[in-house]
Amino acid sequence: MIMVHFRKLFTIFLYAFSSISFAQQIMIVGSKTAYQYDVGQKITPAPTGYMAFYIDHVGRHGSRYISKPKYEDIAYQILLMAEKQDQLTDLGKDLFKQIRRITELNKHHYGELTDLGRKDIALISQRMQKNNPTVFKGKRIDVVSSRSPRAKETAEIFVESFKSKYPDIQVTQQPEDQQILLRFFDYSPAYDEYKHSKAVKNAVKSVEMASKTEQISEGVVKKIFTHDFIEKLDNGIEVVDKSSVKTRDFVISIYQLYQELQAFSPQVLKDNSLDFNPYFSSDENAWLNTVVSAKNYLEIGPAFDANGIQIKIAAPLLWDMLNTADIAIANDNIDANLRFAHAETVSPLATLLEIEGAATTADSIFDYYSVWQADKIIPMGANIQWIFYKSKQANQPILVKVLLNEREVHLPIKSADYPYYRWSDMKQFYIDKLNKLGLGNIPLQATKD
Numbered sequence: 001m002i003m004v005h006f007r008k009l010f011t012i013f014l015y016a017f018s019s020i021s022f023a024q025q026i027m028i029v030g031s032k033t034a035y036q037y038d039v040g041q042k043i044t045p046a047p048t049g050y051m052a053f054y055i056d057h058v059g060r061h062g063s064r065y066i067s068k069p070k071y072e073d074i075a076y077q078i079l080l081m082a083e084k085q086d087q088l089t090d091l092g093k094d095l096f097k098q099i100r101r102i103t104e105l106n107k108h109h110y111g112e113l114t115d116l117g118r119k120d121i122a123l124i125s126q127r128m129q130k131n132n133p134t135v136f137k138g139k140r141i142d143v144v145s146s147r148s149p150r151a152k153e154t155a156e157i158f159v160e161s162f163k164s165k166y167p168d169i170q171v172t173q174q175p176e177d178q179q180i181l182l183r184f185f186d187y188s189p190a191y192d193e194y195k196h197s198k199a200v201k202n203a204v205k206s207v208e209m210a211s212k213t214e215q216i217s218e219g220v221v222k223k224i225f226t227h228d229f230i231e232k233l234d235n236g237i238e239v240v241d242k243s244s245v246k247t248r249d250f251v252i253s254i255y256q257l258y259q260e261l262q263a264f265s266p267q268v269l270k271d272n273s274l275d276f277n278p279y280f281s282s283d284e285n286a287w288l289n290t291v292v293s294a295k296n297y298l299e300i301g302p303a304f305d306a307n308g309i310q311i312k313i314a315a316p317l318l319w320d321m322l323n324t325a326d327i328a329i330a331n332d333n334i335d336a337n338l339r340f341a342h343a344e345t346v347s348p349l350a351t352l353l354e355i356e357g358a359a360t361t362a363d364s365i366f367d368y369y370s371v372w373q374a375d376k377i378i379p380m381g382a383n384i385q386w387i388f389y390k391s392k393q394a395n396q397p398i399l400v401k402v403l404l405n406e407r408e409v410h411l412p413i414k415s416a417d418y419p420y421y422r423w424s425d426m427k428q429f430y431i432d433k434l435n436k437l438g439l440g441n442i443p444l445q446a447t448k449d
Contacts, residue, residue: 030293031343031374032259034063035120035381037406043131044408047417050389050399051134054328055336056321059124059383060346061154062117063263065109071260072106074253075099077239079224087229091278095224095254101272102257105264113150116265118157120381125158127406129165132387136335138166142324145340146182155340181320182341184313185300185348194309200298203365207294208248210366216284217251223279254279255288263380293374294365300347301372302361306354307437314348315439322427323441325386329398329423343378350377350384353430355402356410379405389420398423 046052066072079096082088088096113121129136141162145155180187194200207213221230236244245253258276261269269275280288297303303310317339324337339345350358360371385403390396399420402409408419413429415421434440 030259030289031296031378032262033375033379034116034262035124035379035405037123037127041407044419046389047399047420049391049393051392052132052387052389053135054325054334054388055128055132055135056325056386057336057383058317058339058341058346058349059154060343060378060381061148061150061340062113062121063380064117064150065106065112065114065263066260067111069106069110071253071256072099072103074239074245074250075257076103078233078237078245078250081237082225082229085229087226089224089226092224095279098274098276099257101274105272111150113153114263116263117380121154121157122161124381124383124406125161128385129161136162136166140334141336141338142334143338144182146342147179148342151340151342155338158338158340181317182339182345184316185344188309188313190309191313195299199304203298204295207291207365208252212287213248213291216287217248220251220279220284221247252288252292256292259292290369294368296343296347296374296378297368297372300344302351302359304361306351306359306361311348311351312437312439314352315434317345317349318352318430318434319441321386322430325388329388343382346382346384347378350404354412355404377404388423400426
């Protein structure tokens with residue numbers, strides 16, 4: 001029953017991107033998803049007499065090379081062992097060739113932005129300017145990125161398009177010691193304790209070790225290895241610098257690499273003959289996506305409590321957005337505040353804001369995909385934009401439109417002009433929520449274990 005439900009959801013999601021090649025479609029899953037923008041999507045005009053004048057923004061870095069060689073190493077060592085024992089199928093031999101090519105592509109680039117990631121970020125920046133021409137008056141843009149090189153490069157790429165169009169614009173790069181706003185997940189002992197708690201570990205393990213995961217893993221390895229080698233893998237195989245690798249571990253490793261291929265353009269995949277589609281049916285893909293994304297849901301999503309510590313840690317960032325917006329409105333001397341960070345930054349903020357699709361908890365970890373989907377919330381290049389509007393007429397309220405990945409979204413706030421909300425209502429809603437949660441306008445203590 002669960003599998004049928006996931007299959008329906010996954011099939012619907014694929015059809016939503018029917019203009020993309022099938023090889024790309026089937027890979028659009030999880031937080032590794034390459035950024036997607038629907039050029040035909042509706043942009044609701046502002047109410048009569050209103051124009052945009054300021055943007056508050058938080059974004060994730062663009063598509064990147066795999067951050068660590070862990071999954072490459074597991075896949076390579078197991079496949080090498082099977083090759084030496086002449087126990088690879090034809091598909092297995094081709095997979096081994098692909099793993100070697102992937103390793104070569106990633107060499108010396110771990111964690112860096114790919115060309116596709118750079119292109120996506122540049123396009124997001126260009127659309128921000130094109131869709132909001134009245135915002136960018138050449139006054140000032142404040143920019144801050146996390147200390148991560150890929151986040152910094154993302155900020156530089158994003159701002160570059162502004163510099164070319166507005167050569168006199170002032171760009172301020174905030175100092176490293178203010179990174180608590182964007183890497184709050186590194187500065188909270190309480191969150192660290194939660195992340196490594198038995199509750200989280202057991203929930204992840206329950207999905208990874210589910211009978212469906214075992215069943216699918218067996219189906220995948222039959223395409224790759226002979227029967228004799230599968231028996232060895234079922235019992236566990238020792239590899240260098242790793243604990244014993246079993247069938248499930250191997251399959252999850254190659255599936256992680258499968259998702260990582262999203263970081264490359266279709267041309268790069270074609271030029272390097274990279275195609276993992278033969279190894280994963282749509283059913284296998286859908287289920288394995290729920291397995292590898294469960295950790296995201298638990299660690300940086302609504303998990304067991306949409307107001308839990310994994311979400312509360314984003315409070316300083318939300319306060320910063322509220323405060324910088326008020327300052328921008330009062331002083332009228334800044335065009336935008338742009339912040340660049342990570343999925344671990346964007347997801348908790350989206351849940352704290354109660355953006356639709358980002359703040360619902362599931363009754364069971366096995367049902368989370370029906371209420372929370374990483375590919376829609378935190379794909380590569382994910383972004384949250386607050387776009388502020390003012391009326392040409394005096395004494396009219398300031399309005400705000402909120403975008404998640406450049407799509408208009410609902411907030412749990414009444415509005416007579418959706419997707420436009422009164423700033424006074426929106427600000428008060430979040431101030432009341434933060435105060436109710438005991439999260440006053442004071443940043444969390446900046447201490448690390």
